[in-house]
Amino acid sequence: GLDIGVGANCIYPILGTQIYNWDMVGSDINKNSVLQAIKNVNYTKGLSEKISIKHQENNANIFEGIINENDRFTFTMCNPPFYTSEKDAEREALKKIKNLNDTTELKLNFGGQSHELWCNGGEALFIKRMIKQSAAFKANVTWFTTLVSRKENLPKLEKQLKKLKASVKVIEMSQGHKKSRILAWQFS
Numbered sequence: 527g528l529d530i531g532v533g534a535n536c537i538y539p540i541l542g543t544q545i546y547n548w549d550m551v552g553s554d555i556n557k558n559s560v561l562q563a564i565k566n567v568n569y570t571k572g573l574s575e576k577i578s579i580k581h582q583e584n585n586a587n588i589f590e591g592i593i594n595e596n597d598r599f600t601f602t603m604c605n606p607p608f609y610t611s612e613k614d615a616e617r618e619a620l621k622k623i624k625n626l627n628d629t630t631e632l633k634l635n636f637g638g639q640s641h642e643l644w645c646n647g648g649e650a651l652f653i654k655r656m657i658k659q660s661a662a663f664k665a666n667v668t669w670f671t672t673l674v675s676r677k678e679n680l681p682k683l684e685k686q687l688k689k690l691k692a693s694v695k696v697i698e699m700s701q702g703h704k705k706s707r708i709l710a711w712q713f714s
Contacts, residue, residue, distance in 0.1 A: 528553065528667075530588060530604040530656075532579065534562035538603060543576040551599075553580045553592045588656050589663045597666050604672040606652045650679045653709070657686050664713035671710040680709070687711050 529538045532552025539550035554560050560581045567573045580592050593599070653672055660670045674680060680696065687694045690713070697708040 527551070528592070528599045528602040530592075530602055530672075531555075531606065532559070532563050534559040534566070536563035536566045536577070536579065539577045540566070540570070540573065543573060548576070550577045551580060551592070552577065553582050555582045555585050557581055588659050590659065593663050593666050595666075599667045601669040601671055602660075602667055604656065606649050606656070606672055649674065649676060650682065653679065653683055654686060657683065657690070657692075657711070660711070661690050661692075661713065667712075669710050669712050671708055673706055674709045675706045677705070677707070680707070683709060 527539075527542055527548055527550050529536075529550060529552045532539060532554050534556075536552055539552045542548040542550050552563055554563065560579055563579045567577045567579065582588070582592055584591055589602075653674065656670070656672060660667070674683065674696075684694055684696075692711040692713050695710040697710065699706050699708065
């Protein structure tokens with residue numbers, strides 16, 4: 527599997543190898559996250575044989591520079607940046623605190639770095655770019671997947687996938703009041 531935006535903790539590749547004995551690759555645009563992820567992998571004996579971490583040096587690319595011509599992945603996974611800016615992230619946190627009737631001071635309810643939380647165009651544009659770029663790697667990947675936090679983004683994403691003649695599955699998930707979904711696609 528390939529975890530796009532692996533982050534410093536490298537949690538999904540570590541879980542995948544420890545629970546399912548998968549071989550995993552993690553990629554990230556942030557060099558410090560890559561270095562910390564490598565350290566985290568090296569803390570546990572045997573993980574470095576199952577997990578490799580790659581630095582995505584070009585922020586415009588998601589797969590290019592990470593997936594080589596002869597690489598084969600059963601799946602890719604991604605927890606994309608949800609917000610368009612730091613201000614957008616803070617606004618959403620305030621809304622959540624208000625909905626929870628929390629009177630404590632503003633604290634973001636996530637601990638990620640800026641590149642993990644927001645990007646130009648937010649979740650929708652990031653995933654659209656991912657979908658467009660995935661077509662060039664259809665021979666290398668069986669299933670492409672990404673988390674989609676905002677349901678209103680799904681129709682345009684599904685439309686883009688249908689234009690590319692991809693098979694699409696949406697897996698609904700919920701935990702308490704939080705609802706999200708996994709968008710999965712493959713090319714025949």
